Amino acid sequence: MSGLNYRHLYYFWVVAKEGGFARAAQRLDMAIQTITAQVKALEQTLGYQLLKPAGRGVALTEAGQAAFARAETIFQLGEAIPEAVAQAAAAPAARLAVGVSDGLSKLAVHALLQPVLGAPTLRLTCHDGEVEPLMAELALHRLDLVLASQPPARSDSQRLVSDRLMACPVDWYGPARLLKARPRAPLVEQLAQLPVLLPTAHSGLRTRIERWFEAHHIVPHVVGEFEDSGLMALFAAEGMGVFPLAVFGADRLAPSWRLRCLGRSAGLYEEIHAIRSRRGLHHPLVKQILAAAAEASLRF
Structure with a gap:
């Protein structure tokens, strides 16, 4: 296949699209004999007949249909190159x-x-x-x-x-339906009683949370650990538990997911x-x- 001549393939593609050698010659402004010779050369390279007579024109053989499908992709992409190049030159990404x-x-x-x-x-x-x-x-x-x-x-x-x-402060959030039946209590007391979702152990925030828990004598009931903070928020919103969330950007999440803020962990920060x-x-x-x-x- 390394000997495939793409000029021959192009002439075959035009003949197939036009439905005959005469119309292809008119479109390409070339002699019919020249185009016929180019297509025959392609068939010899591939080892299969690609076109067969059909009335006053030609039709694709099964092998020709396979070749035409690939040629269609190649030359449609080729036709898009000038516009893509012009756009890239005019406005570099x-x-x-x-x-x-x-x-x-x-x-x-x-x-x-x-x-x-x-x-x-x-x-x-x-x-x-x-x-x-x-x-x-x-x-x-x-x-x-x-x-x-x-x-x-x-x-x-x-x-x-x-x-x-x-160094961004960290608030704790939970779904309203999990928290609405509970009386307001200090954050430390709530975190000792509620199911808790946390980042996984290799997160820098997880280490700081564990130190904060230890300093406040909290033994949390951890029900889930997540590498992805967005996934953790999703599970929390579905009622699985409460979770920590950096203040920066949190205003975009809490209202839309009906999450309620329990309070802020004084002295706990997510570093970025x-x-x-x-x-x-x-x-x-x-x-x-x-x-x-x-x-x-x-x-x-």
């Missing part, structure tokens, strides 16, 4: 590849990225995963920015730059760190995200 560590509040991440979402021709790619693989992708310059709940390991600190974007390679320090969209986050963090 503003590319931003972001890695998001497991357990980080997706609402907070969306709020952090919000300042650049209106950028013209933005091409945003988000990767969600564990910190170490994301660091590897960042080191290979496949990511422009990693958002994580903790700074990079010391072994990575020489080739990466990390800034703590914010922005990690970049030194080569990517001057990415304009990353700089815009960091500047907006610095301004937002003043509210906390």
